[in-house]
Amino acid sequence: STTGNKSVEITKGINGLEKIILRQTHGSSVEVYLYGAHVTSWKNDQGEELIFVSRKAIFSPPKPIRGGIPVIFPQFSNLGSLQSHGFARNRLWTIDDNPPPVTSEVPNAVFVDLLLKPTEEDLKIWPHRFEFRLRVTLSRGGDLLLTSCIRNTDADGKPFTFTFAHHTYFSVSNISEVEVIGMKNLDYLDNLKNRTRFTEHTDAITIDSEFDRIYLSTPKKLLLLDHEKRRRFVIRKDGLPDAVVWNPWEARAKTIVDFGEEEYKYMVCVEAAAIGKPVTLKPGEEWNGRLQLSTRH
Numbered sequence: 001s002t003t004g005n006k007s008v009e010i011t012k013g014i015n016g017l018e019k020i021i022l023r024q025t026h027g028s029s030v031e032v033y034l035y036g037a038h039v040t041s042w043k044n045d046q047g048e049e050l051i052f053v054s055r056k057a058i059f060s061p062p063k064p065i066r067g068g069i070p071v072i073f074p075q076f077s078n079l080g081s082l083q084s085h086g087f088a089r090n091r092l093w094t095i096d097d098n099p100p101p102v103t104s105e106v107p108n109a110v111f112v113d114l115l116l117k118p119t120e121e122d123l124k125i126w127p128h129r130f131e132f133r134l135r136v137t138l139s140r141g142g143d144l145l146l147t148s149c150i151r152n153t154d155a156d157g158k159p160f161t162f163t164f165a166h167h168t169y170f171s172v173s174n175i176s177e178v179e180v181i182g183m184k185n186l187d188y189l190d191n192l193k194n195r196t197r198f199t200e201h202t203d204a205i206t207i208d209s210e211f212d213r214i215y216l217s218t219p220k221k222l223l224l225l226d227h228e229k230r231r232r233f234v235i236r237k238d239g240l241p242d243a244v245v246w247n248p249w250e251a252r253a254k255t256i257v258d259f260g261e262e263e264y265k266y267m268v269c270v271e272a273a274a275i276g277k278p279v280t281l282k283p284g285e286e287w288n289g290r291l292q293l294s295t296r297h
């Protein structure tokens with residue numbers, strides 16, 4: 001563990017793509033690429049990586065980065081006419097050098113505000129003017145917060161509707177050691193069964209084959225346990241009622257070009273999302289989503 005000053009550094013990442021590194025006094029850090037506003041690293045005070053990125057990830061637009069925390073907007077998966085998972089994850093975002101002030105909620109935090117606005121090209125595929133502000137915050141204690149503010153800036157008076165997810169790829173010791181807690185008695189749509197609706201009966205979800213479910217109206221707090229690492233991820237969320245749990249397992253992993261054959265063992269996606277009830281914004285309205293990730297041994 002190291003101590004130093006908290007800092008925000010803008011630097012070049014893989015293939016010269018710009019990234020921002022947030023560092024906290026006790027050693028924790030976060031890295032986020034402007035490409036996709038994509039978090040690719042989150043380390044605790046001990047310097048341990050908590051986020052999975054594939055060793056075959058392609059850092060080359062327009063390919064989305066495999067792993068990390070893709071921002072899924074304005075469309076989750078194929079639930080609409082856009083490309084799968086929308087376009088926010090493969091656009092270049094900008095840094096807001098003059099962000100609105102921090103709320104006192106997270107004292108001594110370090111943060112960066114990233115902005116996405118549609119280009120004329122974007123407006124051809126999704127004809128809605130918006131501003132998306134993503135604030136990436138690293139708290140003094142090493143929590144990672146993603147706060148989203150999406151505003152309808154359309155002067156024509158048209159509302160728009162979107163679905164959304166923070167598609168977090170957590171790094172785990174081994175998928176066989178993992179439990180996801182908090183879904184008991186909730187309904188889910190099984191993506192492997194044409195999104196048929198089922199009810200979850202277990203409190204501790206374990207994964208031993210391909211798994212791809214959208215849990216609906218989940219609690220604001222979920223847990224991801226990694227028994228071997230004796231690690232507990234606490235997932236707190238607001239405005240993001242749903243939770244997608246995904247692991248491609250062996251056979252599907254082989255069909256994903258930017259994903260290693262064995263890597264399904266070392267990751268699980270638990271995604272904080274708004275899918276079941278899409279969000280509609282009238283002109284001038286804004287939507288706020290919040291995800292806070294913490295870890296404890």
Ligand SMILES: O=P(O)(O)OC[C@H]1O[C@H](O)[C@H](O)[C@@H](O)[C@@H]1O
Nearest residue numbers: 077084085191212213244246269
């Ligand atoms: O390969 P991608 O487009 O990044 O999608 C990766 C995965 O995202 C979500 O978890 C979906 O529920 C899965 O069905 C999908 O396979």
